[in-house]
Amino acid sequence: MTNTPDDMIVAKNVDKYFGELHALKDVSATVKRGEVVVIVGPSGSGKSTFLRTLNQLEEIDSGSLMIDGTDMYARDTNINKLREHVGMVFQSFNLFPHKTALENVKLAPLKVSGRAEAEVHESAKELMYKVGLAERMDNYPSQLSGGQQQRVAIARALAMKPSIMLFDEPTSALDPEMVGEVLDVMKGLANEGMTMVVVTHEMGFAREVADRVLFMEEGALLVDKKPDAFFDNPDHPRLKQFLSKVL
Amino acid sequence: MHSKQRAWFWNAVFFAVIIGIGCSVYLAGKRIDYTWRWDRVTPFIINTDPISISAERNGTVEINADQSQITLIPDSGEESFVITEFTETLVSDGDLVFEGDTLAELHGWRIGPIVEGLIVTIEISLYSLLIALALGLLIGLMRISANPAARKLAIVYIEVIRGTPLLVQIFIMYFFIGTVLELERFTSGVVALSVFTAAYVAEIIRAGIQSIPDGQMEAARSLGMSYPKAMIYVILPQAFKRTLPPLAGQFINLIKDSSLVSVISITDLTKAGREVVSGSFAPFEVWFTVALLYLLLTGILSWSIQRLEKRLSASD
Numbered sequence: 001m002t003n004t005p006d007d008m009i010v011a012k013n014v015d016k017y018f019g020e021l022h023a024l025k026d027v028s029a030t031v032k033r034g035e036v037v038v039i040v041g042p043s044g045s046g047k048s049t050f051l052r053t054l055n056q057l058e059e060i061d062s063g064s065l066m067i068d069g070t071d072m073y074a075r076d077t078n079i080n081k082l083r084e085h086v087g088m089v090f091q092s093f094n095l096f097p098h099k100t101a102l103e104n105v106k107l108a109p110l111k112v113s114g115r116a117e118a119e120v121h122e123s124a125k126e127l128m129y130k131v132g133l134a135e136r137m138d139n140y141p142s143q144l145s146g147g148q149q150q151r152v153a154i155a156r157a158l159a160m161k162p163s164i165m166l167f168d169e170p171t172s173a174l175d176p177e178m179v180g181e182v183l184d185v186m187k188g189l190a191n192e193g194m195t196m197v198v199v200t201h202e203m204g205f206a207r208e209v210a211d212r213v214l215f216m217e218e219g220a221l222l223v224d225k226k227p228d229a230f231f232d233n234p235d236h237p238r239l240k241q242f243l244s245k246v247l
Numbered sequence: 248m249h250s251k252q253r254a255w256f257w258n259a260v261f262f263a264v265i266i267g268i269g270c271s272v273y274l275a276g277k278r279i280d281y282t283w284r285w286d287r288v289t290p291f292i293i294n295t296d297p298i299s300i301s302a303e304r305n306g307t308v309e310i311n312a313d314q315s316q317i318t319l320i321p322d323s324g325e326e327s328f329v330i331t332e333f334t335e336t337l338v339s340d341g342d343l344v345f346e347g348d349t350l351a352e353l354h355g356w357r358i359g360p361i362v363e364g365l366i367v368t369i370e371i372s373l374y375s376l377l378i379a380l381a382l383g384l385l386i387g388l389m390r391i392s393a394n395p396a397a398r399k400l401a402i403v404y405i406e407v408i409r410g411t412p413l414l415v416q417i418f419i420m421y422f423f424i425g426t427v428l429e430l431e432r433f434t435s436g437v438v439a440l441s442v443f444t445a446a447y448v449a450e451i452i453r454a455g456i457q458s459i460p461d462g463q464m465e466a467a468r469s470l471g472m473s474y475p476k477a478m479i480y481v482i483l484p485q486a487f488k489r490t491l492p493p494l495a496g497q498f499i500n501l502i503k504d505s506s507l508v509s510v511i512s513i514t515d516l517t518k519a520g521r522e523v524v525s526g527s528f529a530p531f532e533v534w535f536t537v538a539l540l541y542l543l544l545t546g547i548l549s550w551s552i553q554r555l556e557k558r559l560s561a562s563d
């Protein structure tokens with residue numbers, strides 16, 4: 001089992017404990033360049049935990065993680081450098097409330113990458129335009145709706161020009177009428193060939209956009225299939241049970 | 248309408264109570280047969296008494312034509328004394344004078360000891376405030392650090408400083424540490440106040456940082472920011488805004504606590520007050536004046552912090 005250059009994420013036998021709790025049990029998965037992988041599963045099954053190991057917001061206890069050819073736990077790996085290539089979007093947006101939308105997008109390119117102000121300003125404006133918020137650039141997060149905040153958060157992550165984007169239930173905190181606008185931005189990204197790992201309860205999105213769907217339960221990765229097979233022929237009994245509840 | 252009437256009533260009560268307190272203070276003064284002499288206090292605030300300029304030797308006075316210079320030529324043949332700063336001449340050209348005679352008077356005003364004390368209090372408070380803020384930030388960051396050495400040092404510092412009286416710390420700082428390191432009185436005072444206030448500032452800053460949701464640090468880190476960068480650009484600006492009200496309170500305490508340095512003979516506002524009381528025989532007036540000046544300082548500080556708070560609230 002060797003890695004090809006197209007393997008963006010390779011997780012092998014990942015284990016994670018929170019004290020006594022075995023949160024990830026021997027999880028192995030591969031995500032190829034340009035793939036969109038959706039993770040579903042009941043609450044508390046370890047979806048967020050797994051996603052957060054992919055940019056080391058959670059450290060793993062055993063196993064290995066390769067991100068775009070870099071071993072995350074190698075001695076000479078600079079985790080801050082690695083994180084620049086892995087954008088993350090959170091359920092609760094986590095925008096910086098003391099900065100305007102545009103400043104949120106500009107902060108990391110300026111302070112982390114040290115790019116020039118003029119260039120960062122232009123590309124940040126382009127990103128705001130891309131997520132449909134050209135008009136709201138100078139608003140503070142508190143002056144934006146949930147859907148708008150989440151789109152700013154996506155633009156903020158994209159500003160670092162990541163090669164992988166992680167989404168942790170990006171629409172779960174939104175009013176139903178705002179879910180569509182965020183999913184549309186995500187679909188656009190997928191069409192551009194962005195490598196994406198998405199934890200979501202939006203089964204429609206999974207079916208339409210995903211290349212593969214993963215099912216987790218109690219810390220274990222039980223199913224890894226193409227959407228058609230995943231939704232139409234669920235052969236795993238736990239998955240059947242789960243789908244009968246959510247669909 | 249009803250609630251408006253009630254507000255009127257209670258406002259009237261408020262003024263009645265204030266006036267009542269004022270009257271009782273006045274009557275209490277009367278009862279103990281105290282004559283209020285505010286005029287005795289003013290020279291200690293701003294001194295308008297003329298300064299007399301006296302002759303240093305026996306000799307002859309020469310005044311030049313435009314009255315701008317008095318020259319005293321000593322009989323002893325020593326070098327002559329030239330006086331140029333004066334307002335009124337009390338001698339004429341050619342007068343013979345004896346040592347100690349008044350030659351001229353200088354009018355104008357000088358700051359009195361109370362204002363000098365006030366300036367010392369402002370200086371001590373300002374230096375201590377800046378040092379306490381920097382030191383408190385450092386200790387606060389150590390307090391929440393993942394490094395056990397840093398964290399435990401911070402805890403020991405905070406517990407020791409908060410568990411002992413400031414007055415005792417000032418004595419230790421002056422008599423022990425000050426002697427070992429050969430510190431000036433003023434420096435000892437500033438260091439003691441800074442070290443004391445920093446312990447409280449550290450706890451305020453720690454609480455402020457911990458009140459920022461974890462998601463902020465996670466978002467910053469996931470963008471590739473190092474821990475220090477995330478602190479500087481994301482966490483601290485938000486925490487600072489939240490800690491302004493408690494910090495203001497702490498710095499008001501600092502101004503008031505600075506009165507304790509008078510025990511190591513620093514002539515701050517309080518010590519000046521004590522000295523002036525014995526010179527003016529007007530203890531009530533002096534202490535009321537001193538209290539009013541402290542109130543003025545703390546008032547200005549709390550007003551400026553409120554303004555800063557307003558300015559920072561643009562993003563709310």
Ligand SMILES: Nc1ncnc2c1ncn2[C@@H]1O[C@H](COP(=O)(O)OP(=O)(O)OP(=O)(O)O)[C@@H](O)[C@H]1O
Nearest residue numbers: 018019021023041042043044045046047048049050
């Ligand atoms: N920091 C933590 N400390 C202790 N336990 C944790 C921590 N984070 C998560 N857990 C536990 O790990 C398990 C997996 O949590 P996780 O958040 O990954 O679930 P999830 O699949 O994302 O659920 P949800 O759909 O509710 O978001 C849960 O039992 C959770 O309580």
Ligand SMILES: [Mg+2]
Nearest residue numbers: 047048049169
């Ligand atoms: Mg989750």
